[in-house]
Amino acid sequence: MSVEMMASILPRAFLLKPGHLERDEEGNILDARSSVTLILAQSKKIVVDTGLDDEAELINERLAELGLVPEDVDIVVNTHDHPDHCGNNRLFTRARVLSGKGEARLKEGDSIAPGVWIMETPGHTLKSISVVCESSKRIVMAGDALPLMGNYLKWVPPRLHVDRDLAMKSMARIVEIADLVVPGHDSPFLVRERTRLTDLN
Numbered sequence: 001m002s003v004e005m006m007a008s009i010l011p012r013a014f015l016l017k018p019g020h021l022e023r024d025e026e027g028n029i030l031d032a033r034s035s036v037t038l039i040l041a042q043s044k045k046i047v048v049d050t051g052l053d054d055e056a057e058l059i060n061e062r063l064a065e066l067g068l069v070p071e072d073v074d075i076v077v078n079t080h081d082h083p084d085h086c087g088n089n090r091l092f093t094r095a096r097v098l099s100g101k102g103e104a105r106l107k108e109g110d111s112i113a114p115g116v117w118i119m120e121t122p123g124h125t126l127k128s129i130s131v132v133c134e135s136s137k138r139i140v141m142a143g144d145a146l147p148l149m150g151n152y153l154k155w156v157p158p159r160l161h162v163d164r165d166l167a168m169k170s171m172a173r174i175v176e177i178a179d180l181v182v183p184g185h186d187s188p189f190l191v192r193e194r195t196r197l198t199d200l201n
Helices: 003-007 053-065 149-152 164-176
Strands: 013-015 022-023 029-033 036-041 044-048 075-077 096-098 111-113 117-121 127-132 138-143 178-182
Touching: 013 053, 036 053, 036 127, 044 111, 075 111, 117 164, 127 164, 138 164, 149 164, 149 178
Parallel strands: 044 075, 075 096, 138 178
Antiparallel strands: 013 036, 022 029, 036 044, 111 117, 117 127, 127 138
16 A cells, blocks of 8 residues: 555654754753654645754655655644754745744644644743644654653653743643654653654554
8 A cells, every 4th residue: 555545544654763862971962853753644744843954865765765755745843943853844845834933823723634733732842832643543743842751751841941830731741642652852652551662653
């Protein structure tokens, strides 16, 4: 079955690249790279977060494996506007770029395609959002509202946050509804099983 045919049934999510976070012994960030996810929802092709600008070749290669090029993407959603999450927006020249900020900002409950909707998940930033994909499992692309599986396991907020209480409430909402989480800087994981995955399918 082709990628296009699968997309006509239920939304499907494909991990284009997992996130990564490297710190030194004092906890300072040495390297931070966001997860990048593709969602196919009927005729819509959506990319959630686009990584650092030096990852363009990797993203192009992964799209090509799925029979796509960046110009095929209709919508880019940035979970927040930090450069490690929106550095490759420029690749998607035909896409409408959406986020939790600006005049046409995405808000709680907004549907961006059949089976794909928005949760407001402030805490890391005040305008952070997460993308929910109602696939065979409910997948939440959490961005830095839940950056690492360790935040969930240890139940601690993102180290970088503007409001601790909001950050904890957002994490609680994410894990309450999600079967599978794509964290901002880690591999995807199954919430109840507490196990990491290498892909979403």
